Amino acid sequence: MSAAPPTVFGIARLGKRTKDLTKRLQPGDIAIIDHEDIDRVAAEALIERHPAAVLNVSASTSGRYPNAGPRILVDAGILLVDGLGDEVFEGVRDGQTLEVAGGEVLLEGDVIAHGTDQDDVTIAASLEIARAGLSEQLELFAENTMEYMLRERDLLLDGIGAPEVRTVLDGRPALIVVRGYHYKEDLATLRPFLRENRPIIIGVDGGADAVLEAGFRPDMIIGDMDSVSDRALRSGAELVVHAYRDGRAPGAERLEELGLGDEVVLFPASGTSEDIAMLLADEKGASVIVAVGTHGTLEEFLDKGRAGMSSTFLTRLRIGSKLVDAKGVSRLYRQRISTFQLVLLALAGFAALAVALWATPGGQALVQILGARLDALLSWFTLLFSPRATGS
Template sequence: MTRSDRTVSASDRTVTGPLRIEASVRTLARRLRPGDIAVIDVLDLDQKAAESLAARQPAAVINVRSSMSGRFPTGGPRVLLDAGVVLIDDAGSGIQGCADGAEAQIEGATVIVDGTAVAEGMRVDGEALAGLTDAASEGMRVQLATFSANALDHVEREADIILDGAGLPDVGIDMAGRQVVVVAAGYQHREQLKQIRSYLRDQRPIMIAIGDAADATLDLASAPHLIVGEVEGVGDQALRAADHVVLHEAHGGDAGQARVDALGVAHSTLESSLPSAALAILIAHSNGADVIVTVGVEGSLQDYLEAAHTDASGMFLARLQAGRAIVDAPALAQVYRHRYSPWTLVALVLSALVALGAAFWVTPGGREWMSQVFSSIAGWFGGA
C-alpha cells in the first residue's frame, strides 16, 4: 500500500494509515513505511529526531506529549511541517494502548480507531507553530542557566580530558597537520556531507564518524578512518573499513565490544560523560589536526538547547578547546572553491584553442590565414 493509498486527501483534513507505536524514536524510524502514522512519546521534539521520522515519509506523527513544551523553541515541529507530515501534538497516553499496526483515522485533531476516538490533541499548522515558538522563547533564560550549570559541572569532572587530552586513547592515526572531518548523525548530516563533496574529493581529509553516522560517511564520502561511540547500529562494512574504533558506550552495555571482537577490528575503550562527538573533536585536536570540519554537530544556541543538556554543554566545551580549528560544514560549503587538477586545466586550454580555430575557419580571411600557416608548417617538416 502506497502513501497515496493510505492517506485521504487533505481537503477534509482526514488522514488514514496503520499506527506504528514504539518507545524509541530511533527504533520507530527504522520500521516506519511511507503512509504510516507514527506514535511517539517525546517532550520537546528536536530536529534530529524529527528528521529521522520525516525521512521515512509517514502520513502523520502523533506525539503523546508536547513537541514544544515552552522551555525553549524546538526545531522538530518545523521539520515535520516542511516535509508535509501532519503533526498531532499533546495527544495523551491513551493512544499507546492501541495495537501496533491498527488502522487509524485522523479527523482534524482527533484519532479514531475502530470507530472509537482514542486520542485528541492539537493539530499543529504554521499559525499554531508560530504561537508555540513565541511562547517558548520566554523560557530561554531558564534553559541557558541550566546549560551553564551543566558546563561548569563538566569542567569540574572532565577538566583533564578537555584541557590536556588525558585519558584519550592512542588511535594509531597520524593527524598532525592534517584536516579532519567529524561526522555525527545530527540534523541534515547527509545533506551536509553532499554539500562538501568537492572539498572531500580535493583534500581527502581524515574521516571520523560518530556511531551510526559511519554508514552515511561510507555511502557519501569515504570509509571512516576512525569510529567513536556506540556501534550497535553500525553496519559491518563500515566497521570493517575503519582503521580503529573507540568504544564509548554512553548508555552502558557491552554489545559494541562483542561486535568489534567478532569482526576483528582494532579498538579501544573510553569512559567519559562527554558526548562521543565532543570526544572525537578532542581526539583530533590533541593529535594536532590543523582543521576540524564538523558535520551534523551542534553549532547554534538552539542546537545546544535542543540536545540533552549534559551533551550540549560537553560539546560546547570541546568546541571551545579546539578553537580556531573548528569549521562547520554549512559554512565550509559556502566558501570552499573547487580546486581543478592540471589535466583539467590542460583540457580547458585545448578546448579553447579548438573553439578559436573553428571561429577562424568559418571566416574567409581566417581560413586563408590558417591555410598559409598549415602550408608553412608542412614545408618545415618537408624541408627537414
C-alpha cells in the same frame, strides 16, 4: 465557515525512538512516536519517509526552548497530532490500520486517543511560550560550563585521559561527521576535499552510516554505539566507545554481541561524543579538524536533549583555529548556474572561436576545407537514400 479537519488513513508503525522508527517507515504510514521537543534532524528524517501522519504521545514542543521540528513537519504537509498519551502505545499494535481526524485517533471506528492537531496557529503559540524558557537554559549553561571545566580540566588542558588508538592522525587532516543539520549536502560539497586530502574520517555514531551512504569508509567510529548500524560497525573502522566517567560503557555490550569486543577502545569522559571526537583528533596531532553536522548553537544543542552546551563551548575553545566548521558550506557554495545557461555559454564560445578563425587566412582556408567536407558528406547521404532507376 472553517474547513473540516483532514482525515487520514494509514498503517500504524510504532517506535519509542524516532531515529529507529524512520528506518522501517513506508510512504503513507502513520508514525507513532514518543518524542518530546521534536528537533529538526528528527523532523527531516521523518519527512524523507513520507508518512501520512505523525502521532506523538508527548508534547512536540514542551516549552523548554523553541524547537523547529513541528514547524518543519507541518510545512511539509504532514499531519501532526501530539499530546496523545501513552495509551496509544498500549492500545495499538504495529501494522494495524488507523484513522486520524481532528486530533482523534480511531481504530476500527472507535476513538482510542485524543490529542492536539497542530497547525500554524498552535505552533506559533507554543513557540512564543517556549522562547521565554531560553533564559533558564542560559543559566543552566553557565552552571554546567563551570562544572564541566572542573571535572574535565585534565582532558581539556593536557589531553590526559585520551586513549591510545591505532589510527594514525599525527599530521593528517581529520573529518568528523555527525548526523546533524545539512550533513548530506555538506558531505557532497566536500567531495573535492576528500579526494585531494584523503583525511582520516571519523564517524560519530550514526555519522558513520552517513559516511558510508556518501560512498566513503570511516577510519574510526566514536560514540555510545546506540544509533550506528551493524554494517558500519563491521566496516573495519576502529571502534572507540564513549563511556561514562566511572568507566561504564553500555555500548561495549553491543559490540561484544557482534563479536567485535576485542577491537573496542574505551574513552571515559563526560560531554558529547562529537566533543570527545574533536578532543581525540586534536590530542593525536591532526593538522586540521573539519566538522560536518556538529552542533554549535544553543538551539542545536538543546535539540540533542542536553541541559547546557558547556562541553561543546569549551571543546571549541580548546581546539581553536584548528577546527573548521563545515556546517552550511553546501548553502554557501550552492550552484547558481542552470544547464541552459551553460549551453548558451558553450555556444557563445564556439561562435567566438569561429569568428577568430575566419579573421585569419589560415582560418578561412580551414573553414573552406571543412565546408567542402561537409558538403561531400551531405551529398553522399542524399544519394544513399535517393531512388535508383531500374531497367525495363
